[in-house]
Amino acid sequence: MDELNWKELEQIPIPEGLEDRLSAKIDEWERAEQQKKARRLMLPRVVRYTSIAACIALVFGVGYYFLQKEEAVNLAEQDTYQDPVVAQQEAEKALNLLAYNLNKGMGQMEKAKAISDRTEMTLNKQLQVLEK
Amino acid sequence: MKTTVKIILCVAMLMASVTTNAQVKAFEKYADTKNVTYVYISKFMLRMVDASSAPSVPGVNTQSLMKKLNGIQIISSDNKNAIVRLKADAQSIVKQGKYELLMQMDEDGEKVRIYHSEGKQQSVVVMMADEGDEFTVIVFSGTFTMEDVMKMTQ
Numbered sequence: 700m701d702e703l704n705w706k707e708l709e710q711i712p713i714p715e716g717l718e719d720r721l722s723a724k725i726d727e728w729e730r731a732e733q734q735k736k737a738r739r740l741m742l743p744r745v746v747r748y749t750s751i752a753a754c755i756a757l758v759f760g761v762g763y764y765f766l767q768k769e770e771a772v773n774l775a776e777q778d779t780y781q782d783p784v785v786a787q788q789e790a791e792k793a794l795n796l797l798a799y800n801l802n803k804g805m806g807q808m809e810k811a812k813a814i815s816d817r818t819e820m821t822l823n824k825q826l827q828v829l830e831k
Numbered sequence: 832m833k834t835t836v837k838i839i840l841c842v843a844m845l846m847a848s849v850t851t852n853a854q855v856k857a858f859e860k861y862a863d864t865k866n867v868t869y870v871y872i873s874k875f876m877l878r879m880v881d882a883s884s885a886p887s888v889p890g891v892n893t894q895s896l897m898k899k900l901n902g903i904q905i906i907s908s909d910n911k912n913a914i915v916r917l918k919a920d921a922q923s924i925v926k927q928g929k930y931e932l933l934m935q936m937d938e939d940g941e942k943v944r945i946y947h948s949e950g951k952q953q954s955v956v957v958m959m960a961d962e963g964d965e966f967t968v969i970v971f972s973g974t975f976t977m978e979d980v981m982k983m984t985q
Contacts, residue, residue: 779870783879786872790903793969794893797958798983800943804934805984 857924858904858970866910867917872903874973895982900973901953907967914966921959921968930957933977949977956980 780786861869877900906921908914930946933956937943942961948954956971 777871778873778876780872780876783876786876787879789870789905790872790877790897790900791893793903793905793971794896794983796960797945797956797969797971797980798893800936800945800958800960801934801980801984803938804936804945807936 857928858906858921858968861906861917864913866913867906867908870903870905872905874901877903893983896971896973896975896979899975899979900971902972904970904972905967906970907965909965917966917968918959918961921957925957925959928955930955947977947980 778786780789861867862871863869877897906917908917925946928948930948932944933947934945935943940963942959944959946957946959948957952974953972954975954977958967958969958971960967960969
């Protein structure tokens with residue numbers, strides 16, 4: 700059956716120019732395929748270049764940020780007083796202020812403690828009287 | 832899994848070191864702020880003068896603490912707008928850092944708050960004095976303990 704079909708098919712006359720048209724069509728498909736491939740290759744290349752550019756921008760950005768920060772820190776870490784005696788006096792003034800406030804607070808605490816002690820003593824006396 | 836744990840540990844250690852360092856750095860932004868006076872006295876300056884000099888206030892021994900200080904920052908302002916900003920910032924810095932309230936005093940319209948933070952590398956005492964029309968923050972940083980601070984009250 701297959702043999703018969705083949706034989707019949709072989710007997711059908713080939714239209715003129717069919718081979719040329721077919722090869723032209725195949726060439727067209729091939730070109731289209733190549734263009735697709737090129738487009739597919741283009742995308743990763745764009746992504747690659749973009750990521751490189753982003754990395755460079757990031758490095759410069761971070762570097763610039765730290766440089767700016769360093770400048771600000773340097774300004775803050777510069778001694779306000781060039782004269783060590785004046786610096787010492789200012790430092791002592793600050794420490795004395797801290798000591799003064801701490802002493803004030805502790806003084807209040809001692810006052811409160813004295814009142815508490817007195818109250819406790821009175822209470823104990825009263826309890827002793829009641830026990831008798 | 833192990834790698835993840837290692838990465839987490841590294842990040843945690845990095846964050847811890849940044850936090851410790853950030854304690855005093857946080858106040859450095861006032862070095863260039865309008866209407867705010869920023870004074871910084873470095874460790875170098877504190878060591879330059881002979882520590883054996885007599886105390887300026889009789890009975891108060893500041894020298895023992897002075898020797899252990901790494902720096903003093905004094906930030907003050909008498910400008911209304913700057914005071915509002917400075918107060919808010921100082922409070923937020925103290926809240927964000929691991930500071931504990933050491934003492935609080937409200938007397939004759941003056942409010943004083945003393946905070947402290949003790950670390951292995953650095954200890955910090957922050958004193959905020961609010962006199963209504965003037966606000967001052969003093970930051971003492973160094974390698975001292977609370978005992979060294981309390982010695983000044985004896």
